[in-house]
Amino acid sequence: MDGQVIRLGDGYEARPVSLEAYRDACARLEGRIFGGGSLYAFDPPGKAPPPLGETLNWGLFHGEDLIGWHHAHQQGERTVYMADTGILREHQGRGLYTRLLPHLLEAFREAGYTLVTSHHRATNNRVIVPKLRAGFFLQGVNLYEGGVNVALTLSLDETYRGAMHVRSGLRQASGEVARRLGLDPVPREKAVGKTASVPVPALGEPAFDLDDGYTIRRVEAEVFREVYEQLEDAAYDTVTFDWGGPSPLPAPTVPTFTWLVEHGGEVVGWHSARQWDARTVYMVNTALLPGHRGRGLYTRLLPYLLGAFRAGGYTVIRSHHHATNNAVIVPKLRAGFVIAGLEVNHHGVMAVLTYTFDPVYREYLDVRSGLRRPAGEVARRLGLHLHPQEESHV
The missing domain is CATH 3.40.630.30 (Gcn5-related N-acetyltransferase (GNAT))
Structure with missing residues (x-):
């Protein structure tokens, strides 16, 4: 070229x-x-730059x-x-x-x-x-x-x-990828893609229309867990560390929120969330069965969930996703989430995303990233006292 x-x-x-x-x-x-933007002003360099x-x-x-x-x-x-x-x-x-x-x-x-x-x-x-x-x-x-x-x-x-x-951790190693990684995995039956059918439970609140015949319905946690156990293997091909035994401690008691996604009288996906702290809700788990992906359903689902969390009084939303799972990360960033970090846990290498309903806090995140300089209310919240000419630079 x-x-x-x-x-x-x-x-x-x-x-x-x-x-x-x-x-x-x-x-x-x-x-x-x-x-x-905000860029630190170093003193003149003491070394010549390396050749490009x-x-x-x-x-x-x-x-x-x-x-x-x-x-x-x-x-x-x-x-x-x-x-x-x-x-x-x-x-x-x-x-x-x-x-x-x-x-x-x-x-x-x-x-x-x-x-x-x-x-x-x-x-x-x-x-x-x-x-x-x-x-x-x-x-x-x-x-x-x-x-x-x-x-x-x-x-x-x-x-x-x-x-x-x-x-x-998004996928198992196989074929040439496994060979290049020095692995010799035993062939296993692939669960993802198998036909899975669970009828919509009779319980729950009225369904919300997601278009194209899809709906989402709030259900009790017990109903959610029963459906999840039946469909988990059909929804995931991810690789999670096996702890080898039950958790030694009970899960903390916090508010939880569970929904089922429905189509044609069957469950085709779900979402679960729980409170993280006094301001934050954590989007724990979202899944769509393979035959219902690639139709923009996750993108349509997000505004409904954000509205539910906002109505619940939360200021910040947090979520984790495999770092290479662009199919989920991209819709979230387009909806206004931003990247807050990377974390290695028992699920793999996870991208941490965050969203806020508070416009001042959203501007603050831009300040922390260096995308903009602190000004106005953000500067005040950070305890900064800027001269008027500094304010005008933004």
């Missing part, structure tokens, strides 16, 4: 440029693009006007690092980044790279969501001079991509 112009529609183009032209564009435009290796640079144009860029450089023998993308704010929100991304990935593939990596402030869903939809996986969270960053990785090798699912 070297030397080719990428046509992005609506008068936009990405044109290959030199490293010097990219740096010149940064010097002229980065204040207009990234102003308002191969660089891949594009200028983004609308007509003949330079309105942004993308810069990537080699990291190691198989990895390219998407180091910097900038688009003038007046050209954001038009799907330009989403349209550009597949062309960049194809250029990296043609250049011989296997892995594509990037870092983004943890609450910058406008960039994280397109990346996850393009196949990137959440790989880490780190605290750096710009705030809280999430690391994303895309594998252009499908076998390694399968290994990432195994590492997160």
Whole structure:
């Protein structure tokens, strides 16, 4: 793709440029693009930067006007690092980044790279969501001079991509993935995908319509557990650590909330939640049977659940998901959740997501990630006393 112009529609183009032209564009435009963020101002460096290796640079144009860029450089023998993308704010929100991304990935593939990596402030869903939809996986969270960053990785090798699912605990190892991981698993009967049928229990509150013949109904915890035990093996292919015995202590007594998703007189999914603390509800478990996935049902389900939690008086919602489970993480981020961390537990490597109904706390999360500077009510809640000119920088 070297030397080719990428046509992005609506008068936009990405044109290959030199490293010097990219740096010149940064010097002229980065204040207009990234102003308002929070980056720690280090003293001048004492060491020269390491050589970049191969660089891949594009200028983004609308007509003949330079309105942004993308810069990537080699990291190691198989990895390219998407180091910097900038688009003038007046050209954001038009799907330009989403349209550009597949062309960049194809250029990296043609250049011989296997892995594509990037870092983004943890609450910058406008960039994280397109990346996850393009196949990137959440790989880490780190605290750096710009705030809280999430690391994303895309594998252009499908076998390694399968290994990432195994590492997160989302799937069992098999075939070539198992061989590359040095494993020799015993073939086992796969439960997911089997026909499972449980009629809708007669108990519960009136059902809420989710369209296309689907409904959700609040049920008692005992009814939920009975259905869950019958359908669990049909819903999951995840790998959970076997503790080898019952829990030594009883579960804490907290408010719990349980729902069943129904279609055609049968249970096809569920959701359970419980109180986490005095402000927070924890979305414990959501599942849809295989034949009912890929229909936008989870996306339609989320607003109903958020409304129920808000009506219950909660301020914050928390959830955990396997780090490579983009089918759930993407709808949650699009609904307003943000990435709060990574955790290794008995289920695997889990992404921690959080949502808040409090707009000040939501802005506070952007401040913590470094996406914006503290101002107004957030600054007051943090005990900061900013001068008026500092307020105006946001």
